[in-house]
Amino acid sequence: MTENLNLFTSTQVVIKDALDKLGYDEGMYDLLKEPIRMVEVRIPVRMDDGKVKVFTGFRGQHNDAVGPTKGGVRFHPGVTADEVRALSMWMTLKAGIVDLPYGGGKGGIICDPREMSMGELERLSRGYVRALSQVMGPTKDIPAPDVFTNAQIMAWMMDEYSRIDEFNSPGFITGKPIVLGGSQGRDRATAEGVTIIINEAAKKRGIDMKGARVVIQGFGNAGSFLSKFLHDAGAKVIGISDAYGALHDPDGLDIDYLLDRRDSFGTVTTLFDNTITNAELLELDCDILVPAAIENQITEKNANNIKATIVVEAANGPTTSEATKILTDRGILLVPDVLASAGGVTVSYFEWVQNNMGYYWTEEEVREKMTTKMVDAFENVYNVASTRNIDMRLAAYMIGIRKTAEASRFRGWA
Ligand SMILES: NC(=O)C1=CN([C@@H]2O[C@H](COP(=O)(O)OP(=O)(O)OC[C@H]3O[C@@H](n4cnc5c(N)ncnc54)[C@H](O)[C@@H]3O)[C@@H](O)[C@H]2O)C=CC1
Ligand SMILES: O=C(O)CCC(=O)C(=O)O
Numbered sequence: 001m002t003e004n005l006n007l008f009t010s011t012q013v014v015i016k017d018a019l020d021k022l023g024y025d026e027g028m029y030d031l032l033k034e035p036i037r038m039v040e041v042r043i044p045v046r047m048d049d050g051k052v053k054v055f056t057g058f059r060g061q062h063n064d065a066v067g068p069t070k071g072g073v074r075f076h077p078g079v080t081a082d083e084v085r086a087l088s089m090w091m092t093l094k095a096g097i098v099d100l101p102y103g104g105g106k107g108g109i110i111c112d113p114r115e116m117s118m119g120e121l122e123r124l125s126r127g128y129v130r131a132l133s134q135v136m137g138p139t140k141d142i143p144a145p146d147v148f149t150n151a152q153i154m155a156w157m158m159d160e161y162s163r164i165d166e167f168n169s170p171g172f173i174t175g176k177p178i179v180l181g182g183s184q185g186r187d188r189a190t191a192e193g194v195t196i197i198i199n200e201a202a203k204k205r206g207i208d209m210k211g212a213r214v215v216i217q218g219f220g221n222a223g224s225f226l227s228k229f230l231h232d233a234g235a236k237v238i239g240i241s242d243a244y245g246a247l248h249d250p251d252g253l254d255i256d257y258l259l260d261r262r263d264s265f266g267t268v269t270t271l272f273d274n275t276i277t278n279a280e281l282l283e284l285d286c287d288i289l290v291p292a293a294i295e296n297q298i299t300e301k302n303a304n305n306i307k308a309t310i311v312v313e314a315a316n317g318p319t320t321s322e323a324t325k326i327l328t329d330r331g332i333l334l335v336p337d338v339l340a341s342a343g344g345v346t347v348s349y350f351e352w353v354q355n356n357m358g359y360y361w362t363e364e365e366v367r368e369k370m371t372t373k374m375v376d377a378f379e380n381v382y383n384v385a386s387t388r389n390i391d392m393r394l395a396a397y398m399i400g401i402r403k404t405a406e407a408s409r410f411r412g413w414a
């Protein structure tokens with residue numbers, strides 16, 4: 001049988017498993033097996049050459065029984081409706097795992113921002129908000145950055161929504177520049193959360209982070225900050241990559257130099273001749289492997305060749321179900337995306353709270369609150385996995401879905 005690489009249908013299988021284990025009936029699965037709202041929009045954009053190009057965008061809102069839906073928007077040529085569906089479901093799980101008053105949402109536009117000018121990107125970002133403003137908002141659905149989107153794009157989107165709303169609405173979106181109501185620490189929050197999770201996982205496996213050999217796939221927001229935090233903590237980052245290739249040095253890469261040379265899309269390997277492939281990178285001999293780029297990177301084809309002791313998913317969906325089983329059977333500690341990368345949405349929640357009350361916390365306050373949530377979440381998931389003798393992904397899904405299932409039941413939706 002060929003491996004299922006469809007993120008949406010493979011997520012449904014784990015959701016079903018989690019709901020069964022929690023004792024919910026078929027009706028609950030029927031409610032939670034796909035987004036409660038999935039919108040596809042067409043966005044006409046005047047390009048710099050004077051011609052109009054029409055882009056396709058999506059927004060998936062998985063379930064808003066707990067509170068407004070929340071999740072990033074990605075700009076990527078590979079965006080599909082099913083990917084957005086799955087990503088919105090994972091956001092519900094993340095919110096449940098770190099106990100935020102949200103359901104999951106996610107959006108995307110099929111485009112390649114690396115080939116667009118700033119003006120084109122601004123018009124596209126504003127067009128996306130105009131197309132979806134009726135179903136989004138600070139108490140409905142709150143976007144944030146994801147692959148190939150950043151604080152500038154959040155700023156344009158916030159400005160467009162504020163014009164439509166006729167109010168300054170900083171709570172419409174998170175991941176904004178600090179001067180527009182962004183939170184201290186949001187830019188590095190995903191990586192900080194992953195660092196906390198790596199430290200907890202390393203303790204469980206008796207790995208000393210000083211000198212631990214780390215490989216990171218992806219050198220964007222998540223991967224680049226992560227490489228810096230681990231490097232500064234004394235780990236040896238021996239491999240990194242971007243969409244074009246990978247760099248390897250068994251003695252440790254010069255992370256500060258690479259950070260200095262990377263562009264705003266997380267590209268750096270194009271400056272070097274002696275690169276290896278992303279496929280080779282994943283199979284390097286190391287203690288900790290962190291996929292921090294895109295989906296379906298560890299599959300049944302390469303799972304048996306992974307040499308890491310711990311795999312921590314900073315990216316969403318980098319490991320297939322089949323590969324999850326192979327890695328778990330091989331005794332590799334696999335920390336799933338919905339737990340490992342929840343630091344981003346946690347600080348996004350703090351940003352939204354600060355916007356709502358109009359009072360802003362210091363970076364230290366933000367970090368302290370986030371650390372508590374991430375450490376507690378790791379312990380919860382680890383304990384459920386150990387006591388039930390199940391993998392960390394299924395344990396995370398069980399914890400993540402429970403609040404939304406309960407809220408849906410109380411509301412009479414299932
Ligand atoms: N930015 C955030 O706050 C959060 C991001 N994530 C997830 O982390 C992952 C990375 O996101 P960001 O760092 O924000 O994105 P980014 O756009 O800042 O960086 C993406 C990185 O992945 C690389 N990449 C793109 N396509 C690739 C390919 N085909 N093969 C190998 N590398 C490729 C890019 O070159 C770049 O280095 C995604 O899965 C995202 O959903 C998860 C939680 C929050
Ligand atoms: O910060 C947020 O609200 C969402 C982050 C996100 O899209 C993710 O965790 O995948």
